[in-house]
């Protein structure tokens with residue numbers, strides 16, 4: 001047990017330092033309150049280049065996205081720092097793409113959006129990642145949460161049509177490929193996000209469909225109860241298992 005703890009602490013320190021070294025964007029995010037980004041509502045910062053007339057839309061968008069999560073899963077209790085950038089360049093500086101991403105560090109979570117991220121599907125998806133992170137805690141999220149489950153859950157509040165597929169179109173090989181992509185998210189190097197654009201879209205489609213099926217298998221058990229079970233040291237593979 002002692003050894004496991006030691007191992008986890010070393011992994012944690014390694015992950016923090018590798019994250020900091022590889023992503024100066026982490027430092028940007030951490031210091032957003034000291035930057036020229038504007039705080040327009042609690043925990044919501046926007047790019048100074050953004051027009052003031054857009055502020056209201058952004059606050060309302062975040063509110064609607066949280067409400068979508070509440071309607072679907074019963075609650076939204078996370079309070080990540082939310083950052084909206086206004087250009088691809090700024091999005092990159094803050095560690096995301098043109099759309100957005102949720103970034104977890106041991107002491108906080110950041111949800112950063114790019115210029116194309118002002119969309120309820122994208123905002124709800126990323127905010128749900130933050131909720132998952134809060135419920136599981138940093139260590140479990142970072143080292144035990146399979147990426148396909150994380151993304152599959154995020155996709156449950158992301159209704160973009162291009163991610164909708166028929167479950168019958170998924171081959172066993174594809175299921176095996178997606179469900180064996182592992183847990184590493186530290187430097188976004190997980191195979192879930194590699195193989196080209198089409199392949200990555202397919203991975204999202206498959207993870208969405210599989211998680212929808214898993215959640216529908218036992219309607220007496222909510223997503224948050226399932227996450228609680230994992231937190232109480234049950235295995236992800238057991239709690240989120242696909243029944244034939």
Ligand SMILES: [Zn+2]
Nearest residue numbers: 125129151154
């Ligand atoms: Zn996602």
